[in-house]
Amino acid sequence: DGSALLSFSLINTSTIATETYMRLRITTETLTVSDYNGTAVNGEVEDHQIPILKGPIQPITPAVVIAQCLNTGNIEGSSGTPVDITGTVNTYYPATANALAGTNVLTLGTATGNITETLNPGDRVMIIQMQNASIDTTNTDSYGSGVAGGYGSGWIDYGTTGQYEFATVASFADPTLTLSENLTNSFTSDGNSSFQVVRVPMYEDARLTGTITASDWDGSSGGIVSIYVNGTLDLNGNTIDVNGKGFRGGTLNTGNGIATGLNYVMSATNIDGGKGEGVAGTPVSLGGLGYSDGDYGIGAPANAGGGGNYNSGGGGGANVGPGGRGGYYANSTSYYPGEPGTGIGLADPTRLTLGGGGGAGQENNGVGQNGADGGGIVYITANTVTGTGTINANGNTSPNAGGDGPGGGGAGGSVLVYNKDGASLSTLTVNA
Structure with a gap:
């Protein structure tokens, strides 16, 4: 009732x-x-x-x-008869304008993912801030955190990155989404800040019949699996897989230049390896506005890895824990690898982020490698979770680069499983 x-x-x-x-x-x-x-x-x-x-x-x-309780009109299936689910079940909408707390109207861009399922009244949506950190962009070891004498990594202000809430759709007349209730939080979509709206399918009971996955994060939307099950979710021996669906790795320098010196940030594209994508923004080469003062060099912007210098490797992306510094060239410490992305240090269920992308290696022999992509986000709500299953949210790794610099690895993503009955989840394996 x-x-x-x-x-x-x-x-x-x-x-x-x-x-x-x-x-x-x-x-x-x-x-x-x-x-x-x-x-x-x-x-x-x-x-x-x-x-x-x-x-x-x-x-x-x-x-x-x-x-x-939640509006039950849009819950698929009936009790005792699970809906079989597989593939991409979410629809993603990038936001194209800011949305303030206390308002209920959002302006959205073109849908991706499961585009056969558009927004309808009564649907459940997840609104989530994907990028909102600010960084120091000086060409010194203050890069990122703004603290001199550091690693040239981190952020000045993490902002509202990872903040999210759920809401119910009142109406949708493309591109305008009206919610049934006002937003609790404010969300930002300008400059290097972005948020998205994810349609979350609702089921009475559901059963995995194959791998559930997400669309790749594309710089404005994607990378998330989120489902709501009012009754029982049967994992049925299957997998939810968002490996490599997160922030993207940096791109190689465009020429075979010889990079020397401590270049924390450069606008030139032909010398140092490219920085990864993360909570502070998206490089131009990946379709974004780029980081202030340049997308190349060893400095690591927030949770993304920095690019390598002269045959050195890119830095690893980060999430909760930090990334790893890239490898030095030919066992030499004369040339500098990409700095590691900085982690937030403590898991926070009220903030969920994609894994940071690794920085690209540096090449001058034509065999360097791009940075690797981070892992995606999984948010599952169910009254009861049964059966064995696996959730994968790992970051990707970069291939061997021969005599040039390899890319940094992507960081693992974020996984939150909320089973309302509080029973053990010992039959669920999580890799991230």
């Missing part, structure tokens, strides 16, 4: 209470909450405090919390 009833047992004990309040926190994604003594506020998540007198506790009338 579109609602869930939560009842609390009657308390009747002589135990001495040591706390003043019992706290109830409702954290169930996109629910509309009505508390035990108030009215619903659309889209609001509330912290409820139920007073408890200190001293012997007298019987308390059970509190009731009513939470409106």
Whole structure:
């Protein structure tokens, strides 16, 4: 009937209470909450405090919390009859304008992915900030973080990168998407910042009958698998695979130039290896606006790897953990490899990011290699997860480059599986 009833047992004990309040926190994604003594506020998540007198506790009338469930009109299938799913199940829309918190209208670009499934009223969507970090772009070891004496890697401000929320579609008249509720967060789409809207299919029960995957991240959309299962998700011995679906690796220098010196950033395309793509932007060679002051050189922009210098390797991309520095040329420390991407240091389920792309190696003999792509994002919500299965979100590796510089490896992506019943996920293997 579109609602869930939560009842609390009657308390009747002589135990001495040591706390003043019992706290109830409702954290169930996109629910509309009505508390035990108030009215619903659309889209609001509330912290409820139920007073408890200190001293012997007298019987308390059970509190009731009513939470409106997701719109069930767009849930496919029926209980006990799983929908068989395989391939690319999400549709991706790049945002083309900023969207502010407290508003509900977004402007979208051309859809990619499963384009047979367009947006309809009642559909569930994920809005996620893909890129929003800012970096120092000086040609010194302050590159990236802005801190002198460092590795020439990192960021000044991570911004809202990785921030996301779920919402329900009220209407869609291309290119205008109207949501049923206002946004909680603001999202930015200008300069080197980008966010996308992902259609999230909803199923009553679902069963994997083959590999689920995502469209490649293309600089503005893609790279994500997200599904919602109201009942049981049966992995059925299959795989969700977003290996290499994340931020892209840097491109080789266009000529066989001899790169010498500590070139943290260069606009010239024919000397140093190219920087990878990451949360701070997309190089021109990959279809983006490029990093300020240049897309080449050993400096690592945020979580992307830097390019190699004179036959040296590109730096590895990063996500939570840091990337690795590229290899030196011919066991020499006279020429400098690409610096490693910087990781955020601690996994945060409220922020999900693609794996950073590796930096390109440097070539002067025609056999250098591009940087490798990072891993994608997987977000699964189900009441129960059964069966054995695997989620792959690894970054790619770069081939051997002979006497030139190899590319840096891509970083692993992000995986979040939310099973509402809280049962063990021991039959699920995650590689990232």
